[in-house]
Every structure is written in C-alpha cells, then in structure tokens.
Amino acid sequence: MAIAVVFFFWGTPLYRNQRPAGSPLTRIAQVLVASVRKWQVHVPEDISLLHELTDKESAIVGSRKMEHSNQFKFLDKACVETETDKTVGLINPWRLCTVTQVEELKSIVRLLPLWAGGIIFSTVYGQMSTMFVLQGNTLDPHIGPHFKIPAASLSIFDTLSVIVWVPFYDRILVPLVRRITGRERGFTQLTRMGIGLVISIFAMVAAGLLEVARLHIIHRDNLYDSRDYIPMSIFWQVPQYFLVGAAEVFTFIGQLEFFYDQAPDAMRSMCSALSLTTVSLGMYLSSLLVTIVTNITARNGKLGWIPDNLNRGHLDYFFWLLAIMSFVNFLLYLLIAKWYNYKKMADDLEETKLEDAYEKH
Incomplete structure (x- = not known):
C-alpha cells in the first residue's frame, strides 16, 4: 500500500483534470x-x-x-x-x-433499468464471500498430509479466472467475433453484459449441484452431526469460483464501459459511480435474501435452509433460488436491451451526413 501511495502521488501531476x-x-x-x-x-x-x-x-x-x-x-x-x-x-x-x-436526463433514465439488472448479478457475485465460504468450511481442505487451504482463500480462483479471461477475451474472442459481426469491439456492450448474466446462472447451478453431492455424502455416511470435514475435496468448488470470475469479466467490465460510453459528456463520473453502486446494493440484497429465507423456512420449529449446522440444512435450495432469480433477471435484461436506444451526439450525426454525402459524390 505504501508503494501504491507513492506511485499515486508521483502520477498525480501527469493527470489531466477536467474543470467541473x-x-x-x-x-x-x-x-x-x-x-x-x-x-x-x-x-x-x-x-x-x-x-x-x-x-x-x-x-x-x-x-x-x-x-x-x-x-x-x-x-x-x-x-x-x-x-x-x-x-x-x-x-x-x-x-x-x-x-x-x-x-442528459433521458440518458440517465434509459440507464436505470440496466443498472437495476446489475444488482441481481452483484448478489450472485457476493456469494463468494458468504455462502461459498460456509459451504467450503464443511469440505476437506487438505493438500497433501500437512497443508490445509482455508475456505475463504479459494477466492483466488476467481482472481485467476479474471487473469485468464481478460487476455482471452481481448486477444482471441474479440478478433474472432469481429470477423463475424464486423464490429470493432466484436460484441456490443449490451451483448457482453448479457453473456456475463448467463454465465452467472451456471455459477449458481454449479454451486447447487456441488451442494446436492455434498448432502448425498452426508446422508449416505450419516454425517449430520459430524464436526469433521466430509470426505469431499474443497477443490470441487473451483468451477463455481471460475464461472463467477468469467461472468465478472463480461458483466462488470462491460457495464463500466457501457455506462461510461452512454453517459452524457458532463455526467461520466456520476454514471461510472452509479454503475459501481450495483455491487453494494447486491450485497445488501444478499443479506436481505438470507434474512427472508431464514425467517420463512425456519418457522414452526424447522431448521430452515441455512441453519448453523449446514449438514442438516438445504443450502442447495438457496443456490437454486439465486439461479432462478438470475434467469428471470436475464429475461428482463433481454427486454430492456431490446428497448434501449443509444445516445446520439450532434457531432456524430454531422459526421454521418458528411460520410453519406461523400459516398454519394
């Protein structure tokens, strides 16, 4: 952090500030x-x-x-x-x-439905630091006879996924799609975000399937009240972390680019900040969902889906719920993306007219 601070202040004089x-x-x-x-x-x-x-x-x-x-x-x-x-x-x-x-105001209003769709995605993203960790705490963390990896450290595979997907997207996927679509960026920004939403559905499906397999082992070996790790490697969680990382590259980066590109010139800072608020609201929604699910499923003395002892719960149902919410969110996103009109600048229109006139000439 000290090195980062030094670099920050060293680069500050080189930055071009736009007047408010x-x-x-x-x-x-x-x-x-x-x-x-x-x-x-x-x-x-x-x-x-x-x-x-x-x-x-x-x-x-x-x-x-x-x-x-x-x-x-x-x-x-x-x-x-x-x-x-x-x-x-x-x-x-x-x-x-x-x-x-x-x-300007119309542009903001058009962005709001797309902004709202990012909240559900952020809720899925937030599971890496919550439910994925709880799930991983019950799995076998051993690597060899002497080393154990903490469940929370498995988020490194999300980071590795981003490191792999960013160059793959820029160097391989975009040039390939560019040949098909003829667009400079390959995908439109709306398409890129939509792909990320689809991948997030599969991330929740992967987490749900792993939980089903985990509960099957618990039921088979009668490990409901066991305080030891169940005989299932924690590295079975890698696919769900990897999928979340891939979805992050498509949706989070695409959303930030889209909000910056579609924001009015004098509102780009505000719209960039607006796109990032989906992360915080997604975390709040995740907490709210846990509270609602716990209150509803734990009525009449039942343990509920997410009890203190996950071996007697149904965390898989929570993952299925998030998968369904993500699927519905994707369907709504398709409708919003179809309705969306890109902003038009007067300079762009003049350039188009000049190009048309030149081609006719």
Missing part, C-alpha cells in the same frame, strides 16, 4: 421542475422549434450537443419556449432548458 461543469443533479432537477411547470404545454412536432443554442457549443461546459430522442416526451416540455419565456428576456434554467440538458 456544475452539478449534474442540479441540471436534472431543473429539467424535472421545468417539465412539471409546463405540464399543460404542447410539444411541437417540429423538433427544431425546441430550445437549443444556435452556436456549435453546448450550454453545458464540457459537453457536446446531443440529438433529440423520441422517448420520454413529457420531459421535452422543459425545452418548449413559451411566450412567457420570450418576454422575460434572460433565460431561467428552472423554466426553460436546452435539448441537450433534457437529453
């Missing part, structure tokens, strides 16, 4: 207030009548102009210029916003 462009939360609030104030105003069919600066630069410092989109038309009321706005003279941003400012 004002609070994005303030701009969001302005669009909402202006929309509510003009809830009776009719949005014109001709979008060129909506308020936007006539020069090339956007009114938002550090942001390019954004093209108008047809989703969430109620918010367009915020950039309809009324007679009152014209007579006042100075533009009040709490009454009249630019198209770019409205499109």
Whole structure:
C-alpha cells in the first residue's frame, strides 16, 4: 500500500483534470421542475422549434450537443419556449432548458433499468464471500498430509479466472467475433453484459449441484452431526469460483464501459459511480435474501435452509433460488436491451451526413 501511495502521488501531476461543469443533479432537477411547470404545454412536432443554442457549443461546459430522442416526451416540455419565456428576456434554467440538458436526463433514465439488472448479478457475485465460504468450511481442505487451504482463500480462483479471461477475451474472442459481426469491439456492450448474466446462472447451478453431492455424502455416511470435514475435496468448488470470475469479466467490465460510453459528456463520473453502486446494493440484497429465507423456512420449529449446522440444512435450495432469480433477471435484461436506444451526439450525426454525402459524390 505504501508503494501504491507513492506511485499515486508521483502520477498525480501527469493527470489531466477536467474543470467541473456544475452539478449534474442540479441540471436534472431543473429539467424535472421545468417539465412539471409546463405540464399543460404542447410539444411541437417540429423538433427544431425546441430550445437549443444556435452556436456549435453546448450550454453545458464540457459537453457536446446531443440529438433529440423520441422517448420520454413529457420531459421535452422543459425545452418548449413559451411566450412567457420570450418576454422575460434572460433565460431561467428552472423554466426553460436546452435539448441537450433534457437529453442528459433521458440518458440517465434509459440507464436505470440496466443498472437495476446489475444488482441481481452483484448478489450472485457476493456469494463468494458468504455462502461459498460456509459451504467450503464443511469440505476437506487438505493438500497433501500437512497443508490445509482455508475456505475463504479459494477466492483466488476467481482472481485467476479474471487473469485468464481478460487476455482471452481481448486477444482471441474479440478478433474472432469481429470477423463475424464486423464490429470493432466484436460484441456490443449490451451483448457482453448479457453473456456475463448467463454465465452467472451456471455459477449458481454449479454451486447447487456441488451442494446436492455434498448432502448425498452426508446422508449416505450419516454425517449430520459430524464436526469433521466430509470426505469431499474443497477443490470441487473451483468451477463455481471460475464461472463467477468469467461472468465478472463480461458483466462488470462491460457495464463500466457501457455506462461510461452512454453517459452524457458532463455526467461520466456520476454514471461510472452509479454503475459501481450495483455491487453494494447486491450485497445488501444478499443479506436481505438470507434474512427472508431464514425467517420463512425456519418457522414452526424447522431448521430452515441455512441453519448453523449446514449438514442438516438445504443450502442447495438457496443456490437454486439465486439461479432462478438470475434467469428471470436475464429475461428482463433481454427486454430492456431490446428497448434501449443509444445516445446520439450532434457531432456524430454531422459526421454521418458528411460520410453519406461523400459516398454519394
């Protein structure tokens, strides 16, 4: 950590800081207030009548102009210029916003369903430090006659999985898929995240199958109250750790790239932070699920799925529950991904028009 701190301060002068462009939360609030104030105003069919600066630069410092989109038309009321706005003279941003400012909010709203889908994935990811460890504590940790590996240390296989999958994805998988799809990145970012969600389902299935096999040995050898390790190697957990690592490469990295790419220019820091909040909320959801499952399954004197003695419980049912939740989450993700509209920048549209004109010429 000391070396890391030295490198951090050594590199600080080399970093290019972008000047703050004002609070994005303030701009969001302005669009909402202006929309509510003009809830009776009719949005014109001709979008060129909506308020936007006539020069090339956007009114938002550090942001390019954004093209108008047809989703969430109620918010367009915020950039309809009324007679009152014209007579006042100075533009009040709490009454009249630019198209770019409205499109900023639309971009955030479009990202929220995808953000919510990442919470379930983070819940699966959180099992590595919770249920996987509890499961591993009952398995044989011996490597040879004298060495034992702690159950919590098995998460190293998640790290190794990431180390293997990142170069495999960049050097082998992307060039291969690029030949098929013709896209520079191979997969779209939405496809990449979807693949990770599918892999997370198989990670829970692998954990559930291992738990079924573990309980079978306990039942066969009558080891319900045994305090010793059952005759099953802890390394049978490696596949589920490896699958979680693979899912992490596809979903977590893809999500961070997607949120940064689709965020408005002046909101990239906020959207990057927003994508990372799925991890914390996933951990909270994991704790909530354990509490709910314990309260429901342990009624009327029953031990429940997750008792103190896992040999008398059904941890496999909890893994099946997470697998089902992940599957439903993936189905909802497919619907959201199909509905999603990528942001359009004014500069990009001008470049496209120039390219089309050049090709026609």
